[in-house]
Amino acid sequence: MDERKRLILNAIIQDYICSAEPVGSRTLVKRHRIGLSPATIRNEMADLEDMGYLQQPHTSSGRIPSPRGYRFYVNSIMEDYILTPAELNRMEKLIAAVGIPFSHSPRQLAKLLAAVTSYISLIAEPSDNIQEIRHINLIPLSASSAICIVVLSDGNVKYHAVSIPEGVGPQEIDALSTFINRRLQGILLSDVNSKLLQELKAEFAGNLGLIDEIFLLVRHLLFANTQELVMDGATNLLNEPEFKDVDKVRELFKTLEQNEQILKLMEADSRRLDDLDIKIGPEIGLESFTDCSLVVATFTLTDHKVTLGILGPSRMHYAKTIGFIRWLREYFSSGGS
Amino acid sequence: MDERKRLILNAIIQDYICSAEPVGSRTLVKRHRIGLSPATIRNEMADLEDMGYLQQPHTSSGRIPSPRGYRFYVNSIMEDYILTPAELNRMEKLIAAVGIPFSHSPRQLAKLLAAVTSYISLIAEPSDNIQEIRHINLIPLSASSAICIVVLSDGNVKYHAVSIPEGVGPQEIDALSTFINRRLQGILLSDVNSKLLQELKAEFAGNLGLIDEIFLLVRHLLFANTQELVMDGATNLLNEPEFKDVDKVRELFKTLEQNEQILKLMEADSRRLDDLDIKIGPEIGLESFTDCSLVVATFTLTDHKVTLGILGPSRMHYAKTIGFIRWLREYFSSGGS
DNA sequence: TGTTAGCACTCTTATCTATCGAGTGCTAAT
DNA sequence: ATTAGCACTCGATAGATAAGAGTGCTAACA
Known part of the structure; x- marks a missing residue:
């Protein structure tokens, strides 16, 4: 060559x-x-x-x-792309217009990325699966319901309503809350199995129906595959000439609707923190993405990591896309919120 | 006639x-x-x-x-549509396959609806804006960060990480947590304004930097327009012959990406609890939906209300769609979870 | 030996034309 | 009031033709 x-x-x-x-x-x-x-x-x-x-x-x-x-x-x-003043200006305006810090809202971040790159943006919060339970408690809501909240060591919070059996009062709820918090705090997620829960149940002196429900809930909350994927800009791709055929679009969107698959795709690269990973066409490994490319990067937003992906046509403007991502990473890591 | x-x-x-x-x-x-x-x-x-x-x-x-x-x-x-045994069977299988109770996961519910109707499903949790704060506390996560959790009277939970200033220890965080919980508990959202927060700040004896950050966070959490809209089955519409033109699809999806607009659409009908509302074509009031119809219904899922919408072509199978919705409402209200 | 002008050939795209067929509206007969 | 018959409309389909952009190859040239 x-x-x-x-x-x-x-x-x-x-x-x-x-x-x-x-x-x-x-x-x-x-x-x-x-x-x-x-x-x-x-x-x-x-x-x-x-x-x-x-x-x-x-x-x-x-x-x-x-x-x-x-x-x-x-x-x-490819050479590094230097963002034009107009591009910088636009981006700063978009950021200012949001109002909320981005760390509060992956949706807003997704919207920004999609607007700026004019491709599809994907945002996933990488799940550390060696987490432990940091806090768990019950907040009474009404006579017949309460909210069970679980805080995990990576800062994730899971919660759900539970219904309170007839005749169980606030003090009993409080006792249960204190009990499970004392006993589950610090426990690794991987150690929360039915054996442990059975032991706790035997040890607990209060209402068994309630603790049963809580345990069922805890298992659902913790192990349901609830890693969130946020997406924006799907329509952007419809402007690209390679997607003027509805059949192609359908296949692409069908795949995008299967969040698990997409999450796996992004997961694979969430390890390296400061570089970004580019997958081109067939390298992605999905039939319907053969004409697409995917750029994946990991960001740090106020203490918590976020994996983001830009999905565009293989004919994507790589240099510019990477330029935007680098600039945003810089912006966020230097105090922009 | x-x-x-x-x-x-x-x-x-x-x-x-x-x-x-x-x-x-x-x-x-x-x-x-x-x-x-x-x-x-x-x-x-x-x-x-x-x-x-x-x-x-x-x-x-x-x-x-x-x-x-x-x-x-x-x-x-139109006459009432009686679901066929095959349809019932399929639906029950789909419900069984989910594993988690639907009340835990609007996404799963959206997926079910989309699969069953073969149209687009939309799910919104209607926001009561006369809520009060039921509980607010801080859970230390590491030396430099904590999670702030707010439980609202409708069972919604909002949370976010806060960073802890150098030198502030767990007991001080705890004191603050107890303080703001005692003072904000029971307060109506509409009464949480900067005047109140200023008063509390004056009253509080501990670290002012931390309380400032918490208050900023509380305002963001509570007032950010965070009503969630979950959607599934967007690709279903691509099978309909009226959407074999990409331009139409683009316009439709563009509108769907503007969540606020869609939420408003569904909000308008979330009042009547037990009937459902049908909007046909131009009645929806959106240019890009002129060839669509929207069926909106409100459900009760384990204590909390959910508004759901089915968006299909005007040529939608109304009777069947309504049949599915009624059946599901029946199922959920009679103890199905 | 590397470069280039020239030329015949290929393949897509757009445009035009003719034809087919499903469907209509109207009239007249039942 | 209903229906058979007929002329007519209009979209869809299929060739046919022409234009145009681009190639590969050969031969000439520096």
Whole structure:
């Protein structure tokens, strides 16, 4: 891969990212001032195709980058993108308009990311599964109901209403609350099993119906697959020419509705804290995402980690997308909320 | 509107709901055994069109129902739909497969509704804004952070991390927690204003930086527009022939992404508890929903109210949709969880 | 030997045309 | 009041044609 090929590949990819049209030799020399004739470009293009970096939708059309082409571009050609003043300005305005600190609202963060990148944004709060229970208690709400709240060591809070059996008064609820808090505090989630709960139940002196319900609830709260995925900007992709076909859109959205799958995708990269991970087309490993790319990064927002993803067409503006993410990470880690 | 016209309108609407194709006089007599010739039907159809119940996409095509036609159908023609054993079976299987009680998870409920109706399901928890604070406390998490939890009288729980200033120990956090709980408990949300908070601050003897942060947080938690809207089945609509055009889909989804608008839509009907409300096409009042209908109902799930909506094409199977909703309401109110 | 002009060829896209068929409205007969 | 018959409308479908962008290959050139 000599310097000239890199140059040409770069030009082709940048053109294609903007135009979404296969780029031919003539248009390429017209747009970029390369001191070469179309015929020469054609030869180089043929070479790049043989090497697997380009592909031809059909015999007599221009070339488009292959996933491998994008990969090479991202790894070896792409240069850092400096956000324009207009872009910075817009972003700061959007941030100011939100009002609430972003750490309070993953939805707002998702909205911001989608607006700024014009792709789909995904936000997941990575689950440490070696958590322990930090606090658990019962807050009476009415004569017949209370709220059970569990605080986990990563700062997550789970809660749900429980109904109180007839004849159980506030003081008994309080006693139970104190009891389970004393006994479950500090316990690892992985140690909360039915054996432990049985032991506690035997030890407890009060209303058994109530403690039964609480334990059932605790298990549901803690082990229900409740990791949240927030998404925004789904419609952005509908503006991209690769999704002018409803069937493709349907497949894509169907996959997006299966949160577990998407969460797994983002999970895989949530480890490295300060870099970001780029998956291109087939690398994502999902049929309906073959024409997409996914950029995943981990952020720190006021003490808690957040994993975010940007899903766009493979023809995504990688440099700019990464630029935005880096800028936001910088902004948040230096005190922006 | 005589009996025969009703019969014909009914037949046309039912046909169109199934086929999504304009229905002509010949096909109508073929499919339904009406003892009339196509010519007679044609005359009746022309009348029904004059009356505003039908419309013709173009001069030489069959008729489709107008919004007014659907309205008349829903109000005066439609009969109760009895779920088939297969449908009941499927629904019960889906419910059993969830494992968690639905009251724990609006997402699961949304998924169920979408799967069962094959339309878009929307779930909102109606916000009573005359709530009071039932409980507020701080749970230390690490040396430098704690979780602030607020329980509201309707059972909603809001929480967020706060960072603890250097040198503030657990006992001081505890003191603050007890203090704000004692002073804010029972206070109406509408009475939590900066004047009250200033008074409390003056009264409090401990670390002022911390209480400042807590108060800021409380205001954000309580007044941020955080009413949640959960949606599922968006892809279902992509199967409907009226959405084979991406532009329409884009407009629809764009509107759906604006949660506030949708919430307002559902709010308007959350008052009547036991009936359900049907909005057809233009009645919804949103440009991009002109080809859609919305069925809104309010449910009671283990003590708390939930508003749910089903959004489908105007050509929706109204009777069946309503049948599902009624069955589910019955199921949940009679102890199903 | 690398580069380029020229040319024949390929393949997609847009446009036009003709045809088909489902459906209508109207008239006249029952 | 109903219906058979008929002329007419209009969208959908299928070829056919032309335009255009682009290629690969060959031969000439520096």
